[in-house]
Amino acid sequence: xxxxxxxxxxxxxxxxxxxxxxxxxxxxxxxxxxxxxxxxxxxxxxxxxxxxxxxxxxxxxxxxxxxxxxxxxxxxxxxxxxxxxxxxxxxxxxxxxxxxxxxxxxxxxxxxxxxxxxxxxxxxxxxxxxxxxxxxxxxxxxxxxxxxxxxxxxxxxxxxxxxxxxxxxxxxxxxxxxxxxxxxxxxxxxxxxxxxxxxxxxxxxxxxxxxxxxxxxxxxxxxxxxxxxxxxxxxxxxxxxxxxxxxxxxxxxxxxxxxxxxxxxxxxxxxxxxxxxxxxxxxxxxxxxxxxxxxxxxxx
Amino acid sequence: xxxxxxxxxxxxxxxxxxxxxxxxxxxxxxxxxxxxxxxxxxxxxxxxxxxxxxxxxxxxxxxxxxxxxxxxxxxxxxxxxxxxxxxxxxxxxxxxxxxxxxxxxxxxxxxxxxxxxxxxxxxxxxxxxxxxxxxxxxxxxxxxxxxxxxxxxxxxxxxxxxxxxxxxxxxxxxxxxxxxxxxxxxxxxxxxxxxxxxxxxxxxxxxxxxxxxxxxxxxxxxxxxxxxxxxxxxxxxxxxxxxxxx
Numbered sequence: 022x023x024x025x026x027x028x029x030x031x032x033x034x035x036x037x038x039x040x041x042x043x044x045x046x047x048x049x050x051x052x053x054x055x056x057x058x059x060x061x062x063x064x065x066x067x068x069x070x071x072x073x074x075x076x077x078x079x080x081x082x083x084x085x086x087x088x089x090x091x092x093x094x095x096x097x098x099x100x101x102x103x104x105x106x107x108x109x110x111x112x113x114x115x116x117x118x119x120x121x122x123x124x125x126x127x128x129x130x131x132x133x134x135x136x137x138x139x140x141x142x143x144x145x146x147x148x149x150x151x152x153x154x155x156x157x158x159x160x161x162x163x164x165x166x167x168x169x170x171x172x173x174x175x176x177x178x179x180x181x182x183x184x185x186x187x188x189x190x191x192x193x194x195x196x197x198x199x200x201x202x203x204x205x206x207x208x209x210x211x212x213x214x215x216x217x218x219x220x221x222x223x224x225x226x227x228x229x230x231x232x233x234x235x236x237x238x239x240x241x242x243x244x245x246x247x248x249x250x251x252x253x254x255x256x257x258x259x260x261x262x263x264x265x266x267x268x269x270x271x272x273x274x275x276x277x278x279x280x281x282x283x284x285x286x287x288x289x290x291x292x293x294x295x296x297x298x299x300x301x302x303x304x305x306x307x308x309x310x311x312x313x314x315x316x317x318x319x320x321x
Numbered sequence: 322x323x324x325x326x327x328x329x330x331x332x333x334x335x336x337x338x339x340x341x342x343x344x345x346x347x348x349x350x351x352x353x354x355x356x357x358x359x360x361x362x363x364x365x366x367x368x369x370x371x372x373x374x375x376x377x378x379x380x381x382x383x384x385x386x387x388x389x390x391x392x393x394x395x396x397x398x399x400x401x402x403x404x405x406x407x408x409x410x411x412x413x414x415x416x417x418x419x420x421x422x423x424x425x426x427x428x429x430x431x432x433x434x435x436x437x438x439x440x441x442x443x444x445x446x447x448x449x450x451x452x453x454x455x456x457x458x459x460x461x462x463x464x465x466x467x468x469x470x471x472x473x474x475x476x477x478x479x480x481x482x483x484x485x486x487x488x489x490x491x492x493x494x495x496x497x498x499x500x501x502x503x504x505x506x507x508x509x510x511x512x513x514x515x516x517x518x519x520x521x522x523x524x525x526x527x528x529x530x531x532x533x534x535x536x537x538x539x540x541x542x543x544x545x546x547x548x549x550x551x552x553x554x555x556x557x558x559x560x561x562x563x564x565x566x567x
């Protein structure tokens with residue numbers, strides 16, 4: 022709708038507690054409106070109100086402030102946790118040496134490949150398993166079995182089967198991404214309202230159109246939630262797979278630093294994980310707000 | 322259109338029975354609807370009226386039953402809820418499943434016909450209940466159905482909106498001329514809209530009455546109140562109460 026902007030009387034929230042006479046003098050039509058009614062204006066009583074663009078930085082910022090003050094005052098012992106500026110200076114040194122970039126590049130490649138194949142497999146199997154009973158009978162329990170077996174316990178077998186090269190590493194990450202994508206997409210598929218299926222039947226669309234117009238958009242919110250888990254899983258998986266037969270990657274960098282007790286390098290690795298994880302999560306949530314504009318939710 | 326063409330039967334139901342587990346819902350229903358005929362199907366809750374409509378719409382997969390159903394290939398359904406796909410804009414909801422080269426143009430015109438011109442790009446959540454139901458009507462009629470099945474389409478709307486919808490439906494049905502089966506529990510709605518009113522009770526058709534309202538306003542009111550009393554009687558409402566209400 023292309024409505025013309027109209028002036029809406031909407032006092033600030035919370036409404037200022039000034040006496041009614043004062044606000045009336047500003048031209049607000051407040052006669053007969055009690056203070057309590059004024060307070061109700063401007064937002065849903067049970068809603069969240071307007072969101073702020075960079076609000077998500079508040080928590081990390083508070084953590085950094087706490088950490089900085091703790092380190093500066095000696096409340097946090099530097100042998101237990103180095104100060105935040107140590108991470109910055111060590112990080113700068115690592116960048117100068119070129120170690121950070123090269124390790125990050127190779128790790129990002131591994132994580133990216135794992136994410137790509139994991140999403141592809143997760144969505145495909147979720148469709149097979151979600152849209153057909155036989156598919157569900159075959160795949161669903163197998164995937165629950167895979168979930169129950171810890172990845173760390175599987176890795177020795179993976180090494181036996183796939184060797185110790187890149188293939189094994191990407192496979193482990195792929196599986197870590199695959200699981201949440203599958204679970205959430207499958208759950209969303211099976212949860213699609215039967216009303217929409219009935220509608221699709223009455224307009225006599227083909228099966229492929231049904232998938233395209235009902236199933237995929239209906240399952241999109243679930244898929245995106247799965248993607249948030251999956252992207253995080255890809256980064257976390259690095260630290261596991263980069264313990265094996267490798268001389269590069271941020272997981273390797275952290276493991277090496279642990280062996281030499283270089284807590285500052287380990288810290289750089291952890292901070293890097295934090296930044297990468299938070300950034301990818303924000304990116305997917307940005308995609309959510311862009312693709313799910315048709316939703317009206319509490320957080321709107 | 323020749324008189325014979327308008328007598329053509331588009332819906333034929335013979336000895337239709339439907340059961341859900343044990344309780345009988347439809348017990349030997351016979352029904353013919355002619356081309357362009359507007360039939361209202363009245364009944365109390367649980368009388369089987371929705372079951373009959375769902376059988377005609379081929380949506381009753383869970384029911385056991387027997388009997389013959391013939392319905393036209395071009396059939397549209399309007400549900401009690403507007404049932405718009407929340408992830409599609411209005412125009413895309415209207416053309417959903419419509420396989421025509423000029424579908425968007427037709428859909429724009431259909432939206433204009435229901436008083437929603439220029440709202441093509443709106444999302445369903447931006448609309449009121451009545452507006453959503455109008456989009457559902459546009460979605461049904463843009464397909465030029467031979468039979469329109471409507472399952473209490475105005476049941477969730479407020480009284481004022483409902484009156485407006487009645488006028489709209491009358492106008493649109495006059496233009497598109499589909500046969501209509503309107504399921505309702507509102508006697509007045511049935512009288513105002515339909516050419517013929519069928520009353521279903523416990524799975525059996527107990528009355529089949531042509532409404533034939535005269536042009537003369539006074540005779541029209543008289544005929545309406547007669548019909549009202551008659552139909553309410555079939556629905557088990559005491560006529561004395563009705564007389565008092567009038």
